[in-house]
Amino acid sequence: AQTVTQSQPEMSVQEAETVTLSCTYDTSESNYYLFWYKQPPSRQMILVIRQEAYKQQNATENRFSVNFQKAAKSFSLKISDSQLGDTAMYFCAFMKPGGSQGNLIFGKGTKLSVKP
Amino acid sequence: DAGVIQSPRHEVTEMGQEVTLRCKPISGHNSLFWYRQTMMRGLELLIYFNNNVPIDDSGMPEDRFSAKMPNASFSTLKIQPSEPRDSAVYFCASSPPGNGELFFGEGSRLTVL
Numbered sequence: 001a002q003t004v005t006q007s008q009p010e011m012s013v014q015e016a017e018t019v020t021l022s023c024t025y026d027t028s029e030s031n032y033y034l035f036w037y038k039q040p041p042s043r044q045m046i047l048v049i050r051q052e053a054y055k056q057q058n059a060t061e062n063r064f065s066v067n068f069q070k071a072a073k074s075f076s077l078k079i080s081d082s083q084l085g086d087t088a089m090y091f092c093a094f095m096k097p098g099g100s101q102g103n104l105i106f107g108k109g110t111k112l113s114v115k116p
Numbered sequence: 117d118a119g120v121i122q123s124p125r126h127e128v129t130e131m132g133q134e135v136t137l138r139c140k141p142i143s144g145h146n147s148l149f150w151y152r153q154t155m156m157r158g159l160e161l162l163i164y165f166n167n168n169v170p171i172d173d174s175g176m177p178e179d180r181f182s183a184k185m186p187n188a189s190f191s192t193l194k195i196q197p198s199e200p201r202d203s204a205v206y207f208c209a210s211s212p213p214g215n216g217e218l219f220f221g222e223g224s225r226l227t228v229l
Contacts, residue, residue, distance in 0.1 A: 043223050044220060044222045045209070046220075047217055050217065103149075103161055104161070106158055108158045
């Protein structure tokens with residue numbers, strides 16, 4: 001069975017600084033998707049970034065980028081120029097494509113606090 | 117687009133009462149998911165539908181939980197009878213065809229006293 005591990009329950013960063021959130025996963029699949037979701041205090045889950053395992057290039061979305069290391073089964077999220085609005089829970093998630101489309105397996109989350 | 121719409125946003129009920137949570141997915145999405153979020157267990161998939169048909173309900177905790185999707189624009193998650201350990205935030209999410217991205221609603225916070 002696939003598992004997703006986020007080893008940092010809480011992190012904090014100063015505004016405008018850079019922070020990296022860690023995520024590792026375990027799977028025997030060769031093709032899959034990885035996601036980072038953000039859950040602000042408003043509670044709604046918002047997709048931050050996604051990565052297809054067959055793509056070697058790391059995904060980037062504005063200030064958010066990932067370091068995808070397939071052999072190491074690592075998928076970390078880097079947030080550059082942190083903003084107060086980045087304060088939220090961040091969840092790493094794994095999905096195997098095909099019959100279980102959309103069946104995301106989530107990590108326990110990392111609570112990020114951006115301090116002014 | 118209005119996004120995934122869930123109701124109610126908050127529900128407080130007493131043990132033994134029936135609870136019904138509702139979800140309207142995004143128009144055109146063909147998959148719908150019910151997740152439960154607790155501090156102890158994180159986010160867990162309860163059930164998901166594809167084209168209104170339940171595909172995987174292995175996450176439904178027990179027979180007290182049931183879910184239906186009578187049409188493409190509406191789904192319910194029912195708990196009968198409710199217990200205090202059912203207290204959680206329940207999320208509904210939908211996904212378009214061929215796309216792995218899930219779009220979540222704002223969740224329904226259930227408190228069972």
